[in-house]
Amino acid sequence: MKQIGIGPVTFERSPDGLGLGTACPRVSWTLPDGSADQRAYELEVHRVTGTTSTGRVPSPERSLVPWPVEPLRSRDRARVRVRVWTDDGLVPSRWSQPAWAEAALLEPADWVARPVGGAWPELELADRRPARVRRDFTVDRPVVAARLYATAHGLYEAEINGVRVGDDALSPGWTVYGKRLKYRTYDVTSHLVPGRNAIGAWLGDGWYRGRLGFNGGTRDIYGSDQSWLAQLEIRHDDGSVTTIATDESWQAAPGPILTSGLYDGEVHDARLADPAWSRPGGADGQCGPDGLCGSGSGGWTPVVVRDRDPATLEPDAGPPVRCTQEIAPAVVTLRDDGSYLLDFGQNLVGRLAITVSGSPGGCVTLHHAEVVIDGDLATDPLRQARATDEYILRGDGTERWEPRFTIHGFRYATVNGWPGAIAPGSVVARVYHTDMPPTGEFACSDPLIQRLHNNVRWSVRGNLVAIPTDCPARDERLGWTGDAQVFAPTALFMYDCTALFDSWLTDVGLEQFPDGTIPWYVPVIPGAPMWTPIRPGAGWGDAAVLVPAALYQATGDPELLRRHYRPARAWVDLIARLAGPSRLWDTGFQLGDWLDPTAPADDPAAGATNPYLIATAYFAWSARHVSLTARALGDLAGAAVYQALADEVAAAFRGRYLLDGGRLVSDSQTAYAIAIVFGLLDGASLVQRAGDRLAELVRDNGYRIGTGFVGTPLICDALTSTGHVADAYRMLTQTHCPSWLYPVTRGATTVWERWDSLRPDGTLNPDGMTSFNHVALGSVADWLHRTVAGLAPAEPGYRKIAFRPCPGGGLTSASASHQTPWGRAAISWRITAGELAVDMTIPPNCTGSAHLPGRDPFELPAGTHHLVLPHPLEQAPPLGDDTNA
Numbered sequence: 001m002k003q004i005g006i007g008p009v010t011f012e013r014s015p016d017g018l019g020l021g022t023a024c025p026r027v028s029w030t031l032p033d034g035s036a037d038q039r040a041y042e043l044e045v046h047r048v049t050g051t052t053s054t055g056r057v058p059s060p061e062r063s064l065v066p067w068p069v070e071p072l073r074s075r076d077r078a079r080v081r082v083r084v085w086t087d088d089g090l091v092p093s094r095w096s097q098p099a100w101a102e103a104a105l106l107e108p109a110d111w112v113a114r115p116v117g118g119a120w121p122e123l124e125l126a127d128r129r130p131a132r133v134r135r136d137f138t139v140d141r142p143v144v145a146a147r148l149y150a151t152a153h154g155l156y157e158a159e160i161n162g163v164r165v166g167d168d169a170l171s172p173g174w175t176v177y178g179k180r181l182k183y184r185t186y187d188v189t190s191h192l193v194p195g196r197n198a199i200g201a202w203l204g205d206g207w208y209r210g211r212l213g214f215n216g217g218t219r220d221i222y223g224s225d226q227s228w229l230a231q232l233e234i235r236h237d238d239g240s241v242t243t244i245a246t247d248e249s250w251q252a253a254p255g256p257i258l259t260s261g262l263y264d265g266e267v268h269d270a271r272l273a274d275p276a277w278s279r280p281g282g283a284d285g286q287c288g289p290d291g292l293c294g295s296g297s298g299g300w301t302p303v304v305v306r307d308r309d310p311a312t313l314e315p316d317a318g319p320p321v322r323c324t325q326e327i328a329p330a331v332v333t334l335r336d337d338g339s340y341l342l343d344f345g346q347n348l349v350g351r352l353a354i355t356v357s358g359s360p361g362g363c364v365t366l367h368h369a370e371v372v373i374d375g376d377l378a379t380d381p382l383r384q385a386r387a388t389d390e391y392i393l394r395g396d397g398t399e400r401w402e403p404r405f406t407i408h409g410f411r412y413a414t415v416n417g418w419p420g421a422i423a424p425g426s427v428v429a430r431v432y433h434t435d436m437p438p439t440g441e442f443a444c445s446d447p448l449i450q451r452l453h454n455n456v457r458w459s460v461r462g463n464l465v466a467i468p469t470d471c472p473a474r475d476e477r478l479g480w481t482g483d484a485q486v487f488a489p490t491a492l493f494m495y496d497c498t499a500l501f502d503s504w505l506t507d508v509g510l511e512q513f514p515d516g517t518i519p520w521y522v523p524v525i526p527g528a529p530m531w532t533p534i535r536p537g538a539g540w541g542d543a544a545v546l547v548p549a550a551l552y553q554a555t556g557d558p559e560l561l562r563r564h565y566r567p568a569r570a571w572v573d574l575i576a577r578l579a580g581p582s583r584l585w586d587t588g589f590q591l592g593d594w595l596d597p598t599a600p601a602d603d604p605a606a607g608a609t610n611p612y613l614i615a616t617a618y619f620a621w622s623a624r625h626v627s628l629t630a631r632a633l634g635d636l637a638g639a640a641v642y643q644a645l646a647d648e649v650a651a652a653f654r655g656r657y658l659l660d661g662g663r664l665v666s667d668s669q670t671a672y673a674i675a676i677v678f679g680l681l682d683g684a685s686l687v688q689r690a691g692d693r694l695a696e697l698v699r700d701n702g703y704r705i706g707t708g709f710v711g712t713p714l715i716c717d718a719l720t721s722t723g724h725v726a727d728a729y730r731m732l733t734q735t736h737c738p739s740w741l742y743p744v745t746r747g748a749t750t751v752w753e754r755w756d757s758l759r760p761d762g763t764l765n766p767d768g769m770t771s772f773n774h775v776a777l778g779s780v781a782d783w784l785h786r787t788v789a790g791l792a793p794a795e796p797g798y799r800k801i802a803f804r805p806c807p808g809g810g811l812t813s814a815s816a817s818h819q820t821p822w823g824r825a826a827i828s829w830r831i832t833a834g835e836l837a838v839d840m841t842i843p844p845n846c847t848g849s850a851h852l853p854g855r856d857p858f859e860l861p862a863g864t865h866h867l868v869l870p871h872p873l874e875q876a877p878p879l880g881d882d883t884n885a
């Protein structure tokens with residue numbers, strides 16, 4: 001056979017195999033593009049105790065294959081390689097490159113570290129100056145390997161001997177800290193030197209005790225301490241282990257960070273810096289020219305040791321938040337008042353890094369905003385987020401600085417107090433988000449639709465920061481369940497964000513009320529001022545069912561369904577109780593089709609669609625998905641129960657909301673879209689009538705969008721499946737407000753929260769809730785992938801792929817690709833001279849079903865297929881006619 005290159009080999013969803021949170025990590029590998037089908041594999045696992053092989057296992061599986069040997073114990077390492085047999089012959093492939101799997105600390109008893117922080121009476125002080133903690137230690141024997149296991153109450157950045165450990169940011173991310181706090185594992189072998197060493201960490205407030213939530217927010221949600229919890233384990237060549245753990249032997253001191261908050265930004269006085277603080281002997285302190293000492297108020301003092309139940313510590317199995325890109329300002333404008341306005345050309349999430357030199361005590365102030373109006377930053381949409389970083393210069397040469405424990409959502413920044421002129425490269429934006437592997441691409445011939453897709457991608461990036469958030473700029477940035485529910489499928493096509501959603505869903509389960517209520521956002525901010533108290537809400541609470549379902553669809557991994565099954569069922573059971581025998585969920589407060597463009601700006605829940613119609617539709621849809629989940633997990637009795645419930649709810653929906661003649665009680669875009677896509681209408685003719693009415697409403701509305709959070713992800717599917725794809729395209733290509741392309745024509749580089757966050761007259765939407773980086777309305781990108789390009793899973797995990805391109809809208813080409821668990825799947829089509837040329841790629845061991853225009857559906861085997869079909873070149877819809885005015 002041809003010698004194919006297998007790999008890389010990976011474990012669970014870990015980017016590097018280090019610090020795995022399970023004793024039996026599942027193993028995955030990839031075959032090269034174009035490989036023949038895998039017929040069998042052999043895994044070889046090398047451990048100190050010896051080498052074990054599975055022998056030849058006849059199986060096509062190569063994603064999350066069960067751990068083949070005895071379980072790992074804490075800290076165990078195993079070297080794993082794989083070879084495969086393909087249908088090219090009897091000879092196996094070459095072995096893959098070996099990959100290391102290493103278990104984290106799997107038992108609470110592995111932890112000796114305790115949280116340590118400053119002992120000064122911080123709560124009595126007006127400002128809470130972030131602390132650093134440190135200690136010296138000696139390495140007296142040769143080192144084989146060293147690992148640092150670290151987490152914090154608050155945020156941390158670790159250093160050893162003056163060198164940063166890792167490149168993760170905002171660790172440990174945000175979880176329901178009281179119940180689970182994630183820690184990361186770092187390989188710090190190369191940080192250590194023989195003799196004296198030092199270790200330390202910067203600390204910040206972060207989500208643990210910083211201000212969170214709107215209307216002023218809440219502090220100290222999880223505790224009022226700021227502490228580091230770390231365990232450095234050094235393995236020597238004689239088999240002995242030295243453990244340096246946070247305990248009473250450590251010292252703490254405030255540092256040059258004066259204040260730090262996720263919303264408000266960071267203030268850093270570089271005159272207080274003592275650059276040697278994390279080097280051996282660094283606690284001796286250094287004083288600045290003005291007499292201020294590095295240790296600020298009194299030098300390094302013994303830490304206070306706090307408590308943390310080690311059973312609540314959980315290895316972080318997914319990629320961390322980190323900087324993924326740097327962007328130079330596109331335009332730098334010197335303003336009359338001597339300040340600079342920087343335009344980065346892209347609304348992004350991250351922070352600025354500056355390289356500056358000037359006099360001691362000079363202060364550079366960086367304000368951030370998503371929008372500029374009349375030449376100035378529009379800060380109203382930020383509400384009470386200060387979004388301002390300040391750097392006070394040391395004044396002794398070139399200084400490079402970037403804040404540590406904050407991020408902002410911004411395209412523009414003003415710079416005040418810059419000494420001299422801003423030179424190229426001296427201010428750059430650094431983009432931060434959870435560093436998920438990119439998996440999906442989309443391209444098409446229409447530059448505006450392409451830009452829309454790019455905007456959705458930027459919004460996905462900016463809103464996947466440790467948890468799925470609603471927006472990255474204002475004083476919110478919360479894990480709103482409805483937003484995640486709506487955008488998960490889109491995000492999962494573009495990125496492998498499985499680990500992030502999996503972790504967040506664990507918190508959804510933890511925050512679920514005993515009666516099954518899912519909070520509006522997770523993690524919850526207890527006692528936060530809210531305009532609506534926590535209570536069950538359709539579309540939002542359904543995240544407990546529909547996000548796991550989206551994960552399963554993307555990955556085919558039933559483990560994800562199993563893990564989140566209990567909360568999903570408890571949610572549907574709650575709704576069943578609320579609905580009672582009528583099977584209609586028609587009581588209580590609902591957010592409805594949130595941000596329907598016809599809703600008043602200050603009451604986005606008051607859309608055109610009856611909120612109880614939506615609630616009952618979601619009830620049926622979630623019951624159906626719980627049934628599907630039960631079936632996938634082998635619980636056939638459960639599957640039958642929830643299927644029957646879903647059918648009863650759908651019947652109740654029709655009984656209550658379907659009028660004679662096929663209209664719905666709410667004669668709105670969202671009502672028909674949800675009824676069609678959620679399968680609530682029985683019989684092809686009712687569905688067709690609903691689709692026809694929907695198309696009529698869309699046309700009557702001049703192809704402007706009439707949907708909010710609920711209808712937006714569904715409407716194009718509803719039109720497409722009822723034969724109105726041309727109407728879907730006309731709506732997609734509409735540029736007048738409200739529409740998907742209106743923001744694009746206004747220069748948007750991310751998706752807006754409101755259809756008119758910036759109104760056609762150029763003014764900001766005056767409502768307090770106006771972000772420029774919200775993914776929900778961008779969920780149409782999922783339709784771009786599945787229908788415009790035509791690539792979708794026909795079975796969970798893409799074992800079978802549906803190619804269903806629907807050319808239209810004047811597009812002459814479109815393409816999409818996705819890195820499936822089985823390998824790369826792709827489609828690309830192009831219309832030329834009356835012909836439609838389609839290329840489809842199916843990974844090894846998978847099949848495809850092709851649904852091409854004018855052809856009966858047919859099946860395709862793995863491989864690349866090229867087809868040419870006759871196709872009349874469709875005219876682009878005229879712009880500026882009455883439908884587009």
Ligand code: BGC
Binds near residue numbers: 470483594
């Ligand atoms: C958030 C939304 C969220 C909504 C629901 C807003 O403030 O930004 O995206 O889903 O509230 O009330």
